[in-house]
Amino acid sequence: MNSPQPSIATRLTRLLGIEHPIVLPGMTYVAVPRLVGAVSRAGGLGILASGGLSTQECAQAIADIRAITDKPFAVGCSLALPGARECVSVALDAQVPVLNISMGKGDWVIERAHAYGGKVIATVSNEKHARAAIDSGVDGLIVTGHEAAAHGGKVTSMVLLPAVRDLCDLPIIAAGGVADGRGLVAALALGADAVAMGTRFATSLESPLHADTKQLVVSKAAEATIYSKNFDTYPCRVMDTAGGRKYTARPLSPPVALTRSVQAALEIDRPLMDLARDAMAQGPAQAVRTAYFGAATLAMRKAMYEANHDEGVQLIGQSQGLVHDVVSVDEIMARTVAQAREALAQLQRGFV
Ligand SMILES: Cc1cc2nc3c(=O)[nH]c(=O)nc-3n(C[C@H](O)[C@H](O)[C@H](O)COP(=O)(O)O)c2cc1C
Structure with a gap:
């Protein structure tokens, strides 16, 4: 199922000039240039995780992504972490198309990004933080529900997405619990404009996870x-x-x-x-x-x-239960869009 799929246009695809409403979220040590570039090249939005990168490494990573694709991509920064502000500055100097910020006030990022036409998306996991981000003037939100790998909120995506949708008209990217086209359609129905799939893309061929760790995800x-x-x-x-x-x-x-x-x-x-x-x-x-x-x-x-799971700890979402194989980013993208289109068609046909 590797044929190019017609796109599903949303507010987010129009805002960022991307083909599919599918995002690779920032994942430290996972969302590396090869994976980010693959997702953006396939028509989604790849977000580079800058956590753990020095400013030189961040600049190199941006150059590496640009060597893979000329399509839009993002740099993600948790503003409270050491070195994050310097990495954001590198990204702003490089005029990356999209900044994804979390854990801190980003007014200065918004001002500098908007000066060159860049967009800023804030990651939030509750209504209070969503309100603060909306008031700060961001261009969109990643809303992370309880199901998500790592730092999902207390509330599940099923409730959090419509609750945040009621607060604003900004494009929303739903994160947490989505690993296929059915999840994409469900998120769109709940008021989102796109989905971020962390667990699914972390298990792609292009992901730097150890092969045994990927198989462990498949088995869980x-x-x-x-x-x-x-x-x-x-x-x-x-x-x-x-x-x-x-x-x-x-x-x-x-x-x-x-x-x-x-x-x-x-x-x-x-x-x-x-x-x-x-x-x-x-x-x-x-x-x-x-x-x-x-x-x-x-x-x-x-x-x-x-793949040392006796001493190591693997961040992973509940959507691991929906991951049944390790395939390429292109394949994940094509399947997700095809399945979403099928689910939309089924909803229109109705159920007998
Ligand atoms: C392997 C892995 C590593 C992650 N690392 C981070 C991280 O460093 N910081 C962070 O805020 N979120 C991290 N996340 C969470 C993602 O950004 C995203 O919110 C989440 O994966 C969405 O839920 P899903 O896994 O159900 O798709 C990670 C997720 C995975 C699967």
């Missing part, structure tokens, strides 16, 4: 996830594995979190003093959170890259 049922604050202090959904259970059984003590975050910084070759200065600049509470995030990256890398 929808309910085999854990939603816990003990991973990185924010409620976070991870795969139910030995490593996932061990890590989320109780909160890490601050000294262990600090030791592991230092270890993580050394592993990814980041200057410790720079990280510490950036973290402290956000205040003591955020500095502690940063240590927990740093500790979590060690566990994430073990699961993702080494």
Whole structure:
């Protein structure tokens, strides 16, 4: 099923000039240039995860995506993380078509992006944060429901999407629980203009996940996830594995979190003093959170890259229960659009 599909046009496809209302969300260590470029080249919107990248690496990643495709793509930044602001600046200097921001006020990003015609999309997981983002003047929202991998909200997409739709007329990208064309049509019916599929694209051929980890995703049922604050202090959904259970059984003590975050910084070759200065600049509470995030990256890398699921922790969504094979981005895109068109046609035919 690899033939080009006629597009499904929405407010989001028109706003960004993309063909399909399908997005690769920012996923640290997963949404790398090869995967981002593949999704954008196939007519969706790939979002580069800039977390963990130095400014030089961020600039190189943007160049790498542009070498793959001249179609629109985005750079994603969690503004509260060390180095994020510098990466956003690199992206703005490079005039990337779309910025995706989360965890912080982004007025300055909006101002600079709009000056060259760029668009800014904020990721939110509850109504309060959606209101703040709308008031700040963003061009669109990613609304992340409870089903999602990582930091989905308390409320499921089924309720959160129409609730946020009632707040604004902005294009909405639904994230959490969507892995195929049926989910796309359901999200459109709930008021979204596109879907972001993290778990599905993380299991594509172009994803950097270890082949055994991809097969593990395929083998897991929808309910085999854990939603816990003990991973990185924010409620976070991870795969139910030995490593996932061990890590989320109780909160890490601050000294262990600090030791592991230092270890993580050394592993990814980041200057410790720079990280510490950036973290402290956000205040003591955020500095502690940063240590927990740093500790979590060690566990994430073990699961993702080494398929070590006894010590590692794999971020994954409930939609893993809908992933039955490892195929290319082009194939996922073609299947999703074809299935969505079929579901729309079925709705129009009615049910007897
Ligand atoms: C392997 C993987 C890694 C992820 N990493 C991050 C991350 O670093 N930061 C983040 O905010 N969200 C992360 N996410 C969540 C996605 O951005 C997105 O919200 C989510 O995947 C949507 O739900 P779905 O998995 O049901 O498609 C990750 C998701 C996956 C599957």
